[in-house]
Amino acid sequence: MTAKTKTSSKPRSTRRAASSTRRPVRAISHRRAPMDAIQLLKSDHAKVDALFKQYEKARAPQKEKLVQTICQELKVHTQIEEEIFYPALRSAATQRDDAGDLLDEASVEHNSAKQLISELEAGSPGDELFDAKVKVLGEYIRHHVKEEHRDIFPLARKRLDVKALGAQLAQRKTELMETMDSGVAIGGKGLLKSLGDRLSPSALHH
Numbered sequence: 001m002t003a004k005t006k007t008s009s010k011p012r013s014t015r016r017a018a019s020s021t022r023r024p025v026r027a028i029s030h031r032r033a034p035m036d037a038i039q040l041l042k043s044d045h046a047k048v049d050a051l052f053k054q055y056e057k058a059r060a061p062q063k064e065k066l067v068q069t070i071c072q073e074l075k076v077h078t079q080i081e082e083e084i085f086y087p088a089l090r091s092a093a094t095q096r097d098d099a100g101d102l103l104d105e106a107s108v109e110h111n112s113a114k115q116l117i118s119e120l121e122a123g124s125p126g127d128e129l130f131d132a133k134v135k136v137l138g139e140y141i142r143h144h145v146k147e148e149h150r151d152i153f154p155l156a157r158k159r160l161d162v163k164a165l166g167a168q169l170a171q172r173k174t175e176l177m178e179t180m181d182s183g184v185a186i187g188g189k190g191l192l193k194s195l196g197d198r199l200s201p202s203a204l205h206h
Contacts, residue, residue: 037085037165038153040173044077045145052138063125067134071117074141076176078110080169089152092159099159102151109144113137 035043048070055066086103093099116137123130156162 034163034170035166036162037160037169038157038162040166040169041077041081041085041153042149044073045141045148048073048077048141049145052134052141055134055138060125067120067125070134070137071121072177072180074113074117076173076180078113079176080172082107082110084168084172085156085165088160088165089156093155094159097155097159099152099155102147102155106144106148106152109140109147113140113144116140 051066051070051073055063055070058066086106089099090103116133120130120133120137123133125131
């Protein structure tokens, strides 16, 4: 007796229809999501900290370029905080948050750092006290960063739309970096845009 060949219980037309409706495999996207305001500022902090550590181990020929990069990064970072981030938080915070004192202290710390940055940009690695000034600037920045991470950033996450604010910070940072790359100094009144132009209401929680 001949054995019967076992066949699928599904009709051929059904199998063809099922296979034709299979969804195509999507390519995995490796595009990184835009950083929110806190992530962007923390990324700046980490980059500058790494540059200070490089300077500690650098030889004389490398120091000048490292200091130029440190100063550029810090000038752009402090400007986007002062133009956009700090005013947004000051506006959104409640009286109980005590944000005014925190932001006032942060602004004073910025001014101290700017003074050293100005001195470093006017000097060179062979100058007396140059290395000491770089070290002190690094200490200023690390202290400032510690306070921002501990006190200011948690408050910002509660009071601000950090995603929308991150887009504004990223745009302004790009503008300032391009300005510096073109050889134009930043920080003057001529390059400060009005807060009304820079700060979108969407960055504030309603």
